[in-house]
Amino acid sequence: MNDRFNTSAGYFRKRFGQRIQKVTIDAGFTCPNRDGVLGKGGCSYCDNNSFNPSYCVPQKTITQQINEGIEFHAGRYRHAEKFVAYFQAYSNTYAPLNHLKKIYSEALEHPAVVGLVIGTRPDCVDSEKLDYLAELSEKYYIAVEYGVESCYDKTLRRINRGHDFWCSRKAIKETASRGIRTGIHLMFGLPGETKQEMLDEIDIISSLPINSVKFHQLQLLKNTVMTAEYLKNPSDFHIFNVPEYIDFITDAVEKLRPDIVVERIAGEVPPRYLAVPAWCSLRNDQLLVLFGKNLEKRNTRQGQLYRGINNG
Ligand code: SF4
Numbered sequence: 001m002n003d004r005f006n007t008s009a010g011y012f013r014k015r016f017g018q019r020i021q022k023v024t025i026d027a028g029f030t031c032p033n034r035d036g037v038l039g040k041g042g043c044s045y046c047d048n049n050s051f052n053p054s055y056c057v058p059q060k061t062i063t064q065q066i067n068e069g070i071e072f073h074a075g076r077y078r079h080a081e082k083f084v085a086y087f088q089a090y091s092n093t094y095a096p097l098n099h100l101k102k103i104y105s106e107a108l109e110h111p112a113v114v115g116l117v118i119g120t121r122p123d124c125v126d127s128e129k130l131d132y133l134a135e136l137s138e139k140y141y142i143a144v145e146y147g148v149e150s151c152y153d154k155t156l157r158r159i160n161r162g163h164d165f166w167c168s169r170k171a172i173k174e175t176a177s178r179g180i181r182t183g184i185h186l187m188f189g190l191p192g193e194t195k196q197e198m199l200d201e202i203d204i205i206s207s208l209p210i211n212s213v214k215f216h217q218l219q220l221l222k223n224t225v226m227t228a229e230y231l232k233n234p235s236d237f238h239i240f241n242v243p244e245y246i247d248f249i250t251d252a253v254e255k256l257r258p259d260i261v262v263e264r265i266a267g268e269v270p271p272r273y274l275a276v277p278a279w280c281s282l283r284n285d286q287l288l289v290l291f292g293k294n295l296e297k298r299n300t301r302q303g304q305l306y307r308g309i310n311n312g
Contacts, residue, residue: 002288004295005253005302006261008212015141021080022117023069024088027103028058031091031121038123038162043149044225045159045187045218047273058089062106070112084141085110086117093120093129093144100129108140115141117183122146122171123163134178143181145214146171151201155190159226169208176209183263184210188248189218191229191236199251206257206306213260215252216267217245220276227275242279246287250294258303265291 003010012020032038060068066085073080085107093100107113116136125144136142148168150156156164168184176182184205188198205213217240220227230237240248249265256262268284271277295301 002292002295004292004300006259008261008263011212011261016082016114018082019080020082020084020114020141021073022086023066023073023083024086025062025065025069025107026058026089027062027087027092029087029090029092029094031094032124033121033160033162034090039160041160041225043159043161044229045190045221047221047224062103063110066107066110066113081112082114083110083112084115084117084143085113086119088117088119091121091124092118094124097128097132101132104136108136115143117143117145119145119147119185121163122148122168125171125175127174130174130178130180133175133180137178137180141181143183143212144175145183145185145212146175148172148184148205149187150190150193151186151204152193152197155193158192159190172208172210176211181211182209183212183214183261184208185214185216187216187218187267188245188252189238189240191226193238195238195248198248199255202252202255203307206255206260206308210260212263213256214264214267215249215262216264219267219269219274219278221269221273222275224275230276239276239278242282242287242290246290246294249291250298250300253295253302254300254305255307256302257306257308260302262302 009019031042034040034042062085066083070083104116107116118133133142133144146168148165149159149161151165153164172182172184186201186205218226218237220230245266253262264284266284266287271281
């Protein structure tokens, strides 16, 4: 394990005294940026199918998906006996509270499940839902992960997110203030953003009451608006190569507040979904090794250059 940055494995070990594995669930949600409430096209880079494991289909019950997820991971993670149910696909708070209660309770009733991770959009929560999650978090591990993607409204408009950064900031604060673990996703390489602007985002997110972050590089997927834009005007994009990205993430983590858990340094989709092949299909664990070596080579660690700027 790398002690130069906070990993989620380290966090779970500290909290539960054992390895905790996530099992992914598709509970059949949609998203207001796809069902017509905000728009129909979705975010310009999105193909939600690309990040759903094969055992995850909404026609199966939550319990069935958890059982199959546990089986799926059994060979790879022999030491995991406890699991968190990861509601990943689309926006997993985008339904009436009664429905949310039903599906979250079904997951929490599974004997191997110690908590929930709920991925959603920052405009898909309200005080009623957050109060309910706060109540659950007195008994279980409950984390909400918001797709923030960028701290810049110019980018959020351009990628058709359908919400601004103020909305992300508000959801993060309202979640964290209730004692619910709060995570975010941030994407690097979005069109029109310079490397310096991306690094400046680290100061901004470090000033927010988040517990964890997942970093993703932009991946150009087949049949997306983003890929069409890229093919038309590639110079508007900063597509990282591997050594450059590893160096960039090292810079980012150096600036990141020292207590934040870095759950991911890069996204991973099956190569068949990629319109523009990238990174020779390097897996996430291989990237983590490169990242660890780079931290060592530079003799640096998370938060080494954290400056405690208050943008909150
Ligand atoms: S909010 Fe998420 S699911 Fe909805 S379109 Fe954007 S990336 Fe896709």
